[in-house]
Amino acid sequence: MDRTGEESAARVMRSLAFEIWLTRTLADRKIMDGVSAAFATRADSTVRGPAQTSQFVARVQMALDPPAPIRYRGLKIAADSIGYALATAMLAGHDMSLLTETIQARLAQFWGGRQLRGNPDTRPLERLNRLLDDTRPGYGIERVAYELVPGLHCLSPFVEQRYVDTPADMLGALELAVAGGAIESWPVDRHVAAFVANRERAIDDGMLAALLSQDPAVRVLATLQILAYLQETYGPHSVPALTNLFGRQCKPAIERFRNRHTRARLQNGLAAVLKENNLKKLALYLDNSEEQKKDALRFHRARIEFQSTLGRIEKCDKDEEELEAATGEAGRSLSVRLASVIGGAIAVVSLLVMGFL
């Protein structure tokens, strides 16, 4: 149904004649409830204009014909095949906007609520909406696809051809991709992040959020931590290409240490760590929280000391300005004391020499 058709359908659905037909001719309580729900749901939608009309028409259609698939604009899809449709669209590089809108408009949930036979559980779909609204790596439409199709392999262009369908295979595939020159900078793209986040619950929100950080050091370390986790959990023990890739990119992670000596020490020791080809060891070497705390504390102290040196220089200037006044008086007092001592000494010596004492 095109836009004009949808507008006309919506006009009819909102007319009094439709309501009369619904109540007098159809007279099906469940269908009437469904249509009422479609009218009520309209206000929930966040979209405006034509998309809102399309969603309204799709809901009324679902209410009138519950067993039929979801019909949204040009899309006709069964509620339980949205994930597969997404995966297919992703693989083929097709436009996914209709599928995305279908999820965002919660049409599958509405469809589930209208079914006369059985009671499909649509609660997991609510979670998908939250994932879809989140645009960070590890979330979004990619994550929705992996959530909806549990056996879906990772669709990242880096590893798609190697059919990585478990996290255990991910690191090996990435290693081959790096060694083959397919990856030159960031090995964790949106698909890899979403795939790993879906399969590995230990990868937390903080780590995924850090992948999007403006700070290159935080980004490098988050990527490294994710891959180090995979290596520690599944292996392989040695990943030379990936280790060298991080070795080339870890400069910001070293640069974030404020102390020049610490940076030099880390830079000098890096080659030895890289030789071990172990991401976990590299992550521990670069992301040492104790070292960071120590560095931050020492930097804070250095700043305080620098401020105190400014105060000391100011005092020197002040002392220099007041030098003449301060030393003039002190010097004259000193001359009085010296004169008394020397005069007394001369008198005593004179008396001694002259034999009076």
Added chain:
Amino acid sequence: MARHPVPQSDPPAGGLTERSQRVKNSMLLLSVLGMVALAIFEQPIAILLSVALIPTMAAWIVDDGARQQLLRTVAPLNFACALPFALQLWYGKNSSDRALQLLVNPYVLLALFGGALFGWMLYWAAPRIMAAVVARRIERQRRHVLQRQAQLIDEWGDEVKIAP
């Protein structure tokens, strides 16, 4: 009730206060009386001292400071250098001729006025020497602080300059 003694302190630096002017005048009076008494009873010594103490008198005239520091510097040295000659007169040949004889002797004059000259020089040089010493200390301190600043910047970069 016990009365606490008022602590005695030097008058403030600067021009003559009323009190110090009074003290100065009293000193003048006492000196004049002393010299008159000395002229009456010991004329030769009075002659010697009236010449020998010219630098002290000059210091008394030119010193307008509240603490009379010039006078207090020159006078002890001047007196100390005049004392041996006064004692020579007292215990030796105590005559005006002898006093005049001493006063025309250039070595005696050098000894009499040398002490006073040293006092004048001490008064002039002590503040300058002290200023030079303190200035050098300040400069050393400043150099040390600047060196530490440079060390901190070298170790932590320019961000260390920002106040925490």
